Amino acid sequence: MxxxxxxxxxxxxxxxxxxxxxxxxxxxxxxxxxxxxxxxxxxxxxxxxxxxxxxxxxxxxxxxxxxxxxxxxxxxxxxxxxxxxxxxxxxxxxxxxxxxxxxxxxxxxxxxxxxxSARDMLLSLVKIKVPYTFAFMLTIAIRFIPLIFKETNNVINAQRARAHEFVFSLLRPVDTVKSFVPVIIPVFTLLLKRAYELSLSIDARGFGSQKKITYPDRLKxxxxxxxxxxxxxxxxxxxxxxx
Amino acid sequence: MKKIEIIGFNFSYSGGKPVLRDINLEIGRGFFGLIGPSGCGKSTLCLALNGLIPHEIAGVKTGKVIVCGKDTDKYHTRQMARHVGMVFQNPESQLFSLCAEDEIAFGPGNFGVSWREIKKRVAQAIKKLKMEHLKNKSPEQMSSGEQQKTAIAAALAMHPADAGSDMPILEKEKLVIAAAMALDPDILVLDEPSANLDPRSAEEIFAILKKISQEKIIFLVSHNIGQIFRYADTVAVMDRGAIVMCGAPADILNSEKLLDYLDLPAISELSNELRLKPMALVAEDIAPKIKFSKEVHFKSKIVYRKNPVVKVDDIDFEYVKGAPILQDISLEISRGEFLAIVGNNGSGKSTLALNMIGILKPQRGNIFINGKNTKKEKISDLVRSIGYAFQNPDLQIFEDTLRQEVAFGLKNLHLPPDEITKKTTDALNYVGLQEYADSDPFSLSLGQKRRLTIASILAMGPKIIILDEPTTGIDDRIVKSLMKLIVRLNREGHTVINMITHNMDLTARYAERVVVLSGGRIISDGPVRKIFAQADILEKANLMRPEINRLGHILGNSEVLTTDDVLSLL
Structure with missing residues (x-):
């Protein structure tokens, strides 16, 4: 819930x-x-x-x-x-x-x-003088965290479909970590790829081309x-x- | 003035082979469409148009790219963004705001445009893309079509728009486009905007872009050859990094040389067979020229056997209480069937597949694989009978070599080392990747990666194979060679279950039986010809007839599916 x-x-x-x-x-x-x-x-x-x-x-x-x-x-x-x-x-x-x-x-x-809503929350942060770049970073985090969960879940399913079994045991820490390698590597690869694409598209929209930025002025x-x-x-x- | 001028341009990624070779292009206006086989360098060329090459992407380049009078060597992408709006291939990772409106406002905001002007541009971009209903939606809740629209709108709003222009565009896709439009650029570069769209949405996006092309240059890369030839003013064909053909769409389409580089859509191949010129792109191009002289009812070849290999017995499934994903699903699949499960995104296809392989268990009802209940079996036992190749190979690849990647599943089954070695080699041979056995899987193309995932499933020995969208994102020629492999598997006794969202051409050509999922329920199940003959079912599941079937439908026989069918009726 x-x-x-x-x-x-x-x-x-x-x-x-x-x-x-x-x-x-x-x-x-x-x-x-x-x-x-x-x-x-x-x-x-x-x-x-x-x-x-x-x-x-x-x-x-x-x-x-x-x-x-x-x-x-x-x-x-x-x-x-x-x-x-x-x-x-x-x-x-x-x-x-x-x-x-x-x-x-x-x-x-x-x-x-x-x-x-998260976006109104972030706008109000900007209004109380939190730097825009920081609020922008938070926005990206809020937007992509659910996506990361979804993707991790997909990777877990894909490896389970190849009969991989995960170990959760405090008594066998090395085995536990090892059993997560098949998940960690694809998830990181996917994330890096996503981050790279994201950075290209942020550039392509002119972020950082000048100091003055106009942000949505919705709050009154x-x-x-x-x-x-x-x-x-x-x-x-x-x-x-x-x- | 030439808006885009590319002079003697060569590029290779650091340490790699040349990707672009001696590109010379001049584009002054209109809709420019670029086609070519997967991996020919189309996307790389897009990246050169707004200065991402050379400023952000490492590599070696020679030659010049001048866009709107600005040499991309001297101007960074951030500056070029004033002129060039770019819509990238994957709508998901280029939207970073919490709602469409903010996404579109982001670009002009970066140029310090006043909030009043931004609001005006956002409104215009939203209107052009017909996406009013998406304004307050977050990218997460959108379909890829909606995302794409937003990206396009965002690119559009980057430059000031003309008043009164009334243009329509689809959801994620729409969003991406809208976001690119908000910068109101002079040039809109789009890399495969229709890759994730159903045919209807793709058509809508192309129509919107066509309208936009009256005031801006559209530079578009796509695998949708049919649409490119119908909408573009100029078409260029790229092969192995070089532009090999460039000119008016009709000239290129009717040139024999085109077939050296690309496979044409089935309907065009048909007009080739019938020696009808000019080449057809849609059913209507052929319909008036031919007539069916025979009335034939095609036989369906499905044989239902007594002991199904997969028996889904009246199941319900939900992730969250009260939000059912699958309801009352019953399905029996016999040995050796070639089955397609079709349905839109969110219809429950993947959830059904995960239930079949035992990763998810239904809350109500049971699933039997070779008579064994998935609720009682361990996954490691089930995978020997039923395998699931996921759509995105990157979800599973993590080893250093292809050999290790395939061996991974076998090791999980605790097989003896010499058996692992043998099965790995056999599987790689079977899918035709033996020569890459010791290379790094990350260096493979998408088509090859798909083969690798199939090999890693096959090695475990299942006789039932589920393939999730095996053909998205690869060109027709690679699709054909991949399908050849899958047909061979089927002939050799494997039961093939293909999960398909949009590609009805593929369904019509290969599947014997089709199950239509819509909103978590099976709304139809039968021989492929019967399914395409039911207009109401297609409508309900939002599926579009493939062109050849549409041609048959126009000429009075809705059971027609392939070129051969048409020829047999003449």
């Missing part, structure tokens, strides 16, 4: 500038650790679920990927707290609040990655972003001070 993958939806949250979402992720997840007010934590936690609903994300898929945490984390904390604090209702209560904090971290990160800090930032600040103030 790939819960970390970008899921396209036409929603307010998806359209927001990644910088606002990044700020939300950092501020909200640090906020829950700065307060020990149970109602404040719960309010922030619920707000996070609300953001997820607003983003129209596939609930079933998210639930599938986090259900283990949702069940196991409170349980294990309850056991731990019962030991630490003694057999009291307070222990159960505190354990639940503490689990809530961690679940919020997980949920917020999932919402962030599911609503922010507009009314929606201001609205979202104000709403976030207002909600946090309310949650932390009033509850």
């Amino acid at each position: 790939k819960f970390y993958e970008y899921v396209y939806r036409d929603s307010f949250v998806h359209r927001l500038d990644p910088r606002v979402k990044l700020a939300w992720l950092f501020v909200f997840s640090s906020a829950v650790f700065l307060t020990s007010q149970p109602w404040a934590v719960t309010a922030i936690f619920l707000s996070c679920i609300a953001v997820g609903l607003l983003a129209k994300l596939p609930q079933g898929q998210i639930w599938d990927s986090i259900k283990l945490f949702v069940i196991l984390m409170p349980l294990s904390y309850i056991v731990l707290y019962l030991f630490l604090i003694g057999i009291k209702w307070q222990a159960v209560f505190e354990a639940l609040v503490f689990s809530e904090k961690f679940l919020l971290l997980i949920l917020a990160s999932i919402i962030f990655t599911m609503t922010t 800090f507009g009314a929606d972003e201001i609205l979202a930032s104000v709403a976030m600040a207002g909600f946090l103030f309310f949650a932390l001070k009033m509850l």
Whole structure:
């Protein structure tokens, strides 16, 4: 299950500038650790679920990927707290609040990655003054990593079709490494070839012909972003001070 | 002004033999098509047009290449990119952005063009290639056709486009082209843009390029001889590094000399047999000139035997829960059959093959190879009965010599050394690579590498051979010699299963039985003539009739498959 993958939806949250979402992720997840007010934590936690609903994300898929945490984390904390604090209702209560904090971290990160495409993420990096060449390198990495996996898998299949068996054993490190040579060599050859072709085509498109580069200027800090930032600040103030 | 001027150009890669010999060319406008056998130096010549030779590729050169008045010796590829947009052979490795739009914007961005102007160019390139639906798609999710389109668009957008020009292009392929177009170059160089495309998409790409050629020079290398002759304004033939013929397409096509260098498409060969001039390129060229005088129902020669060597018993397969790749597949294959499994990319052909050789196991149903269930057998036992030669030989080659490469599988079977030696030698002899036995496999041509992969499978002794797209990327003459080998295997008792995506000519010519896969299901299974007679099945699987069959179809007999069939009906 790939819960970390970008899921396209036409929603307010998806359209927001990644910088606002990044700020939300950092501020909200640090906020829950700065307060020990149970109602404040719960309010922030619920707000996070609300953001997820607003983003129209596939609930079933998210639930599938986090259900283990949702069940196991409170349980294990309850056991731990019962030991630490003694057999009291307070222990159960505190354990639940503490689990809530961690679940919020997980949920917020999932919402962030599911609503922010890699390319918008990279553009926002350029906007916060990360050098373009560096962002470009990251783009290439994101683009080619799945391809490398696919290719490696093909090589493994091609060698298995010739009855090759892989050794996975810590006790026989030399044999393990040896058994991977028939995969490593073709994969490297394929990668080098790909890298070479890639470099030729980057040259052919004039990369590095001059210093000034125009990159896609898609991100705008507009009314929606201001609205979202104000709403976030207002909600946090309310949650932390009033509850 | 001559836009491309090549004067006495010679080139050899460092330490290698001459690849290009005394090339002299002048191109002023229009659509220039370059054809020639595999390995004749066509791709190398492309690399010289934007300065990759001599600036990025090491080698020895003499002579001059002047493009748009600029000597490529003095201007680096990065500068030449202002004039020359290049679309390379492999769309997959020339797209490096996360969506089509960014890909196309990359080229002009490198020249510091304003974002407003870039947006305009991107929009134009996308319109020209008819790829609006691809704008936000990532190259990973595209078909090769879509990628190619993007690359072309990216090359186009590199130079400012004219307003109001309305031109159409396919997905990966489209993307590659779009990306090249975004730089709006004066010259668009394309190396085999249709190699990974189905015939319909290839036709579409050529039509788009033809329109683009009204305002830019198109310099195109291709194995699709039929299309080159129909679309190009000038055709040049290259052989062993030299340009041997150059002129108007009709003159070259009708010259006998052409046959010294290349094999023509089946439909052209037919018009040769019938002594019809000018040479035909599509069914319509011949149809009005002949008439079928007999009505014949061709017999199908499939014999279904009682004990199938492969029995796929109602299987389902999925990699990820809820996303089935194969559904309700049942298939029985008898000893000695020559079978083609056809279907588009993503129809499930490779997954079915991996299930047959036991690398993947079906979630539901069973597969029996010679009566043995793949779920219960070890792969090392199955490979003695059924072998799978992958499409890309580079996936498996890793040893220092051909001999070791072939011996690899045998060593995995723990055979005694003298038996390994004997079987290796026999297999290499069988595929005709004995003289290279001790050379480095990486130095082989693609056609030879395919033979090597077949040898390394054959050596293990299977009687059932699955070949995945054995003929992509090689020219017709090498295809024929490779198919001769495969037919011989079949005659000597091997069961041959050919996986084919686009090459229906090949299917029509060699297969006895065809299984059509579409969306993970078998939608038709029967004698080859019956399959091509079913228009609805072809439509559903997005397959195109080969030209000879189309000719038969026009003249009222859809069972016609080969030149001999046509001759027998006259």
